[in-house]
Amino acid sequence: MTRRTIVALALVAALGPLLFAGPAGAQWPGVTPTEIKIGNTNPYSGPASAYGTIGKALTAYFKKVNDEGGINGRKINFVTLDDGYSPPKTVEMVRRLVEQDQVAFVFQTLGTPTNSAIHKYLNEQKVPHLFVATGATKWGDPRNFPWTMGWQPTYQTEGHIYAQYVLKNVPNPKIGILYQNDDYGKDYVKGLKDGLGEAGRKLIVLEQSYEVTDPTIDSQIVNLKNSGANVFYNVTIPKFAVQAIKKSHDIGWKPLHLLNNVSASVDVVLKPAGLEASRDLITALYLKDPTDPQWKNDQGMKDWLAFMQKYYPEGNTKDAFNVYAYTVAQGLVHVLKQCGNDLSRENVMRQAANIKNLSLPLLLPGIKVNTGPTDFYPIEQEQLARFDGERWALFGEVHDAGKK
Amino acid sequence: MSRGQGWRRAIVLAAIAIACALPFLLSNFRLFQFTQVFIYAIALLGLNILTGFNGQISLGHGAFYALGAYTTAIMIDRWSVPYGWTIPVAGLLCLTAGFLFGIPALRLEGLYLALATFALALAVPQILKYFEHWTGGSQGIVLSKPGAPLGLTLSPDQWLYFVTLGVLILLFVLGANLLRGRTGRAIVAIRDNPIAAQAMGVNGALYKSLTFGVSAAYTGVAGALSALAIAFVAPDAFNVFLSITFLVGIVIGGLASISGAIFGGLFVQFVPNWAQEISKAAPWAIYGIFLIVFMYAMPRGIVGALRLAGARLARFRG
Numbered sequence: 001m002t003r004r005t006i007v008a009l010a011l012v013a014a015l016g017p018l019l020f021a022g023p024a025g026a027q028w029p030g031v032t033p034t035e036i037k038i039g040n041t042n043p044y045s046g047p048a049s050a051y052g053t054i055g056k057a058l059t060a061y062f063k064k065v066n067d068e069g070g071i072n073g074r075k076i077n078f079v080t081l082d083d084g085y086s087p088p089k090t091v092e093m094v095r096r097l098v099e100q101d102q103v104a105f106v107f108q109t110l111g112t113p114t115n116s117a118i119h120k121y122l123n124e125q126k127v128p129h130l131f132v133a134t135g136a137t138k139w140g141d142p143r144n145f146p147w148t149m150g151w152q153p154t155y156q157t158e159g160h161i162y163a164q165y166v167l168k169n170v171p172n173p174k175i176g177i178l179y180q181n182d183d184y185g186k187d188y189v190k191g192l193k194d195g196l197g198e199a200g201r202k203l204i205v206l207e208q209s210y211e212v213t214d215p216t217i218d219s220q221i222v223n224l225k226n227s228g229a230n231v232f233y234n235v236t237i238p239k240f241a242v243q244a245i246k247k248s249h250d251i252g253w254k255p256l257h258l259l260n261n262v263s264a265s266v267d268v269v270l271k272p273a274g275l276e277a278s279r280d281l282i283t284a285l286y287l288k289d290p291t292d293p294q295w296k297n298d299q300g301m302k303d304w305l306a307f308m309q310k311y312y313p314e315g316n317t318k319d320a321f322n323v324y325a326y327t328v329a330q331g332l333v334h335v336l337k338q339c340g341n342d343l344s345r346e347n348v349m350r351q352a353a354n355i356k357n358l359s360l361p362l363l364l365p366g367i368k369v370n371t372g373p374t375d376f377y378p379i380e381q382e383q384l385a386r387f388d389g390e391r392w393a394l395f396g397e398v399h400d401a402g403k404k
Numbered sequence: 405m406s407r408g409q410g411w412r413r414a415i416v417l418a419a420i421a422i423a424c425a426l427p428f429l430l431s432n433f434r435l436f437q438f439t440q441v442f443i444y445a446i447a448l449l450g451l452n453i454l455t456g457f458n459g460q461i462s463l464g465h466g467a468f469y470a471l472g473a474y475t476t477a478i479m480i481d482r483w484s485v486p487y488g489w490t491i492p493v494a495g496l497l498c499l500t501a502g503f504l505f506g507i508p509a510l511r512l513e514g515l516y517l518a519l520a521t522f523a524l525a526l527a528v529p530q531i532l533k534y535f536e537h538w539t540g541g542s543q544g545i546v547l548s549k550p551g552a553p554l555g556l557t558l559s560p561d562q563w564l565y566f567v568t569l570g571v572l573i574l575l576f577v578l579g580a581n582l583l584r585g586r587t588g589r590a591i592v593a594i595r596d597n598p599i600a601a602q603a604m605g606v607n608g609a610l611y612k613s614l615t616f617g618v619s620a621a622y623t624g625v626a627g628a629l630s631a632l633a634i635a636f637v638a639p640d641a642f643n644v645f646l647s648i649t650f651l652v653g654i655v656i657g658g659l660a661s662i663s664g665a666i667f668g669g670l671f672v673q674f675v676p677n678w679a680q681e682i683s684k685a686a687p688w689a690i691y692g693i694f695l696i697v698f699m700y701a702m703p704r705g706i707v708g709a710l711r712l713a714g715a716r717l718a719r720f721r722g
Contacts, residue, residue, distance in 0.1 A: 046645070081680065082680055085640060086640060091636070092440070112542070113543070113641075116638065
């Protein structure tokens with residue numbers, strides 16, 4: 001053998017795999033025959049670190065999936081990084097995930113400002129930006145952002161549902177609003193106003209806001225009572241929801257009290273506020289509340305508890321975020337299974353936009369996940385519930401914002 | 405030229421040469437990180453002029469950083485101003501704002517000034533939300549990354565890296581000239597002994613306000629560059645923690661040192677990431693340990709330690 005042939009053979013050996021790589025594997029970033037690499041950011045530190053449990057529960061769920069053999073023989077490698085809820089950090093971390101770690105796609109990045117910061121980047125890079133963890137409305141815009149998809153019902157959808165309920169059921173409604181002064185609060189208010197329509201807006205007698213850093217909202221509640229409102233639209237996070245329920249009860253204000261889903265947890269909000277004071281609250285739900293006794297013997301809830309004990313024992317089994325994470329992880333697993341052996345970014349997106357009537361164990365009965373090429377809002381159904389002093393009693397039909 | 409100065413010049417030139425070569429060696433992601441380092445370094449030099457050289461403690465420089473960032477974002481988003489113009493405008497606006505803030509701050513010394521500036525840092529995110537019409541409220545403003553001008557085959561990351569590097573060198577040269585001359589001696593004299601400085605004919609009030617203005621201008625320019633690099637601004641990016649981070653950066657880098665700002669920038673950018681690599685559960689505890697170790701081993705910052713090492717080496721040789 002001449003030296004030249006040896007060199008040529010060596011070259012072929014070195015370059016061969018590059019030239020002749022089969023259709024599976026190499027050309028899809030983040031995918032090997034044994035692994036799918038998925039990127040995520042969560043606020044494990046900083047002002048929003050209460051949400052960090054979502055990232056931990058997702059990690060735990062993917063461990064369970066891997067223990068059970070993975071998806072089509074591939075294990076999930078879930079790379080989750082802390083962004084401290086700071087948009088510049090999110091940009092840096094997501095760029096690291098895409099450019100350095102070469103993840104197949106990004107999943108469940110948390111927060112509205114943080115996702116806004118990476119929205120354009122991921123769409124330019126054509127990296128799927130799946131099931132973002134925020135209730136803002138802008139994530140379901142396949143025409144301008146074909147690589148981004150939301151997950152949960154939007155805050156505006158929920159506001160819409162309350163507006164319909166008030167218009168149908170309350171004679172002479174006078175609506176008082178308390179909302180958190182940020183995008184979350186404003187989205188809820190916008191949903192309600194849109195639902196009320198031009199004429200209905202006059203029904204709002206007073207709007208009060210608070211900052212998330214405020215110590216108390218007592219004076220806002222007193223103002224709302226004095227405005228003569230008979231409907232109280234309560235758009236607050238748990239800490240303030242407890243105060244609002246307690247205070248309005250203490251000062252003898254008994255309006256129709258619409259409590260946003262964000263604070264609907266029985267153990268975290270209603271018990272501290274007082275079960276008697278919480279009676280007759282109305283909210284809109286789409287997930288089963290782990291602290292609601294009506295689900296005690298529900299198979300889905302039992303499986304979830306078993307999962308929590310085995311894979312995330314330090315997690316709080318009263319925290320609805322852990323139910324949320326479990327459910328959205330199941331949604332992703334469904335999409336990946338549907339992808340079969342084609343895990344190209346295009347196909348991941350195509351399958352994410354092709355979920356048909358998927359039921360998941362911890363969604364309320366009758367609520368299904370649906371997407372399509374022009375429908376990037378996976379969960380659009382919610383059902384109203386009234387608190388009977390012990391549990392959320394579901395009533396009425398399942399509202400579907402997808403059916404206009 | 406003394407031997408020390410020659411060495412210093414050689415090191416600076418070598419550093420610039422390495423910095424110019426990096427874009428052709430590193431990935432775009434790494435370049436983005438180094439762009440951030442330079443941006444932090446500019447902001448840190450600004451704060452160092454105020455705190456290190458002039459002795460006024462500020463816990464509120466995040467506010468000027470935000471002002472600079474929003475100036476750029478609003479000018480590009482609302483009026484489609486070419487991004488290059490927005491950087492000097494952001495600097496001038498922050499110069500004015502800093503000067504004006506510096507006037508009432510004259511009555512406040514030391515810790516009291518720290519508290520007043522801290523209030524500024526606290527207020528900024530809420531003020532940004534209040535002027536929603538301009539700032540986009542908590543949704544923020546999304547920008548496009550500027551591309552390289554025609555004829556240059558650079559990626560947007562490479563181009564932005566060079567822009568930032570250019571601004572950094574310009575501002576560092578200006579800063580060095582300012583601080584090593586008459587003005588600099590006056591600024592330092594006010595820190596070391598305000599009464600003696602006044603007796604020497606230094607107008608303390610004017611110098612302090614001007615120092616505040618210049619310091620804010622540097623930080624504002626850094627903010628403007630950050631808006632371009634991140635291509636997004638939102639109130640959540642400018643919380644109190646940012647201001648504290650700046651203070652950490654100048655102390656770690658070396659108070660009253662110009663090159664310290666670069667080391668501070670490296671620390672601020674990379675150490676939180678390393679901390680996260682070491683422990684996902686408690687990254688800030690690891691960061692805290694890093695801080696304590698740094699302060700224990702190098703009480704005068706990284707530059708202080710390097711100087712000490714240099715002096716020892718010279719004595720050993722000499």
